[in-house]
Amino acid sequence: MNYSPSIIEAKWQKFWAEHKSFEPSEDFTQPKKYILSMFPFPSGRLHMGHVRNYTLSDTFARYYRQQGFNVLHPIGFDSFGMPAENAAIKNGSHPKTWTYDNIDYMKKEFASLGFSFSKERELATSDELYTKFEQGFIIDMYERGLLYRKEGMLNWCPHDLTVLANEQVVDGCCWRCDTPIVKKEMNQYYFKITHYADELLEDLKKLEGGWPKQVLTMQENWIGKSNGLAFDLLLDEASQATLGGQFDRFDVFTTRPDTIYGVSYTALAPEHPIVSYMIENALLSATVIEQIKAMKNSSSIDRQKEKSGVALGLNVIHPLTHKTVPVWVANFVLMDYGSGAVMAVPAHDDRDFDFAQKYDLPIHAVIKPLEGELDLSKAYTDAGIMVNSQAFDGLNSKAAQAKVIEHFESLKIGQKTTNYKLKDWGVSRQRYWGAPLPFVHCEECGLVMEKKANLPIALPHDIEITGEGNPLEKHPTWKHCKCPKCGKDAVRETDTMDTFVESSWYFLRFCASPENWESQAFSAEQIQYWMGVDHYIGGIEHAILHLLYARFFTKVFRDLGYIEFDEPFEKLLTQGMVLKDGAKMSKSKGNTVDPDAIIEKYGADTARLFILFAAPPTQELEWNDSAVEGAFRFLRRFSERSQNVNTTHVIPIIDHASLTKEEKHARKKVYEALKRAQEVFVERYTFNTLIAGVMEAMNALNEQSNSEIWSEGYWILTSIMEPIIPHLCWELSTTLFGRANLTQHCVLDEVFEVDTLVLGVSVNGKNRATIDVAVGASEDAMIALATAAVEKWLEDKTIVKTIIVPAKLVNIVIKG
């Protein structure tokens, strides 16, 4: 058979579409698999990263269908977001039109790759129906206090004119456009993700084994739990007087209570309320105020370059020694962690040390190393023996931490405290193309949530996108409404939501059956059956943002009573990037490969085969045009050699004993490939080795000419390969076997039985020869053969011992 991918691929894609071949069953008594890859943003065209992502999930989905599972393999589009608006500014297109045109095109690309997605559950997160359910959840969360509004200093991207979550600030710049962010004070909506900080951290343990370690570590670091001591520092009387009696103390947090006697100054963040008060009331000189303002306004990158600060002329009382300690303002103290104030122990903290050096502040050593002398040219941050610490002298500093905390607690001047780096998730965006926050501002009632019956609060179509400000804010009528509570004139919230909100629950929405798609977001029964996601596949770039938010939503939905589990994704597979010429494919580098062009030239099966063959999924994949050719040539051979196969509807029964050596070898290779398939799909995911095994089997089949063995081989190999190269395999399987072979197969042990074994013979662990031994040969006989084979290396030596590894090798240990 001539291999014509364009013909057979179109044929089977049409067949699958017409027969709705990949819709999951509503029979919830069947065993299920939920296979999901992270859905794409509809940017217009698929790139090779997408092809890799969806080829992986499709391969799992098709495998499990063959194994008799009810498989949910859905797809959607994460279709809100800034690029649609950017395109509107650039081309004058409407964000909606642009988005849905792109979706249409990308759906065609999906189909041309033969992905076995459920069509009936396809969604775009910008669909009004999706917005409706999402806004409902937002209202639930607001009622629970999990969504709130507060004034705060925010990351503002001056290019995109929107706020960004901390997670969306990369190296001080906007994660999308790389513009350095600035701080801006704004009223914003927040999700109370910190309420779940501890559970999000603790439940990472449940994911061990199913998630890559790297991702677990990244999440752990991001949540950033640390235990320590929080206590108040009392301002001395003079300082209280300076502050007009407005402040008498401030709160600090330390993870090193064992260094408490080493405190030689304290430092406040430039944004600290005491500092603000002093600026507002002109309690500082104009120069100092300028310095502090400069600290505040400097970008987070500049702030990290060099430590700077200034003394405030205030003093606090050390809680244990009662000595006076000066108060400084310092740029390295962060307002949004802990209380925005620190006790400084320069002898035992690198930052405090640098600062003390610069401003010539005293350095009191209170920990000495277990061995050797204390080096005062730098901070000693390790554990050691406490000194100059009154009653604590001589204690191991590590062990004494709890004792110091107890001491503070017994004096009622401090307490054990846990802090997290994780901050609440700011979700408002001053953009048009997003889901509106379902709130109304009423002069009488204040902030009022919409009635669920009024949802969705949909976006107006007639807007003008200029790139400046929020188009919803500028729309003539949209924001004017009646207060849902009192009915008087009111104003709609014009902020829309961060698009990470949509991707935080889309995997739940996919569980909804098409028949109640319109009426409810999902049902408990459907969720219970389909969740959790058995295999979740996507890029490592979502290790923190998306995966943390999705975990958070899952816990919230559980607490709202919608679902009954804690974690959404059982197994996470993070695929490596697709590279060309050693670099990530990108338009700016001009090293992209267009999937459509590859499909047109070689077909989807070639693209899929190459992508899975060139590297294991988690590793980077280097694009190689000639290796793609190689994949194509394999498919052609696979297709053409099918002429050796007899048509049959059952697997041939073969009398193994009567076969020639080549025939036996061919069968062995085929069944080895089958064994490997079971291992690869279930445990290892190293599809490259599976494909190699199938190639070996093909090579072995080609060494013999028994048509029964060809038939058995193709019966099994087309089944193993169907998840990878579905079009060709459906074609071959249909023509040859009436598709009866696309199912589970048993490994026949008889094909692995052999008469003779090839053993390696090594001398002192170095391989020297190979021998053929009969199965069942005695150890003595094997040793005799082995020693004879390596005689040359044994001359004038004494054999100390011999080690026989069954079916593998004989190692002769010699001396002299």
Add this chain to the structure above:
RNA sequence: GCGGAUGUGGUGAAAUGGUAGACACGCCAGACUUAGGAUCUGGUGCCGCAAGGUGUGGAGGUUCAAGUCCUCUCAUCCGCACCA
């Protein structure tokens, strides 16, 4: 600085402590062909005519046996990073 990953032929890679380099790409030689950027056959880690030697970033160690386990170290990549 902290955390993680990776390091094996000319290239992508394989090897679940037991014959390193499977399977491919590329390259070389041959066959077929009007032709070959098609197809088929054979070869291909390195040094060497060969016998043989040598070889998984480097140095040690454990073991009868190490790419694999342990210690140290170098390089590259990724993530986090003034979090008190």
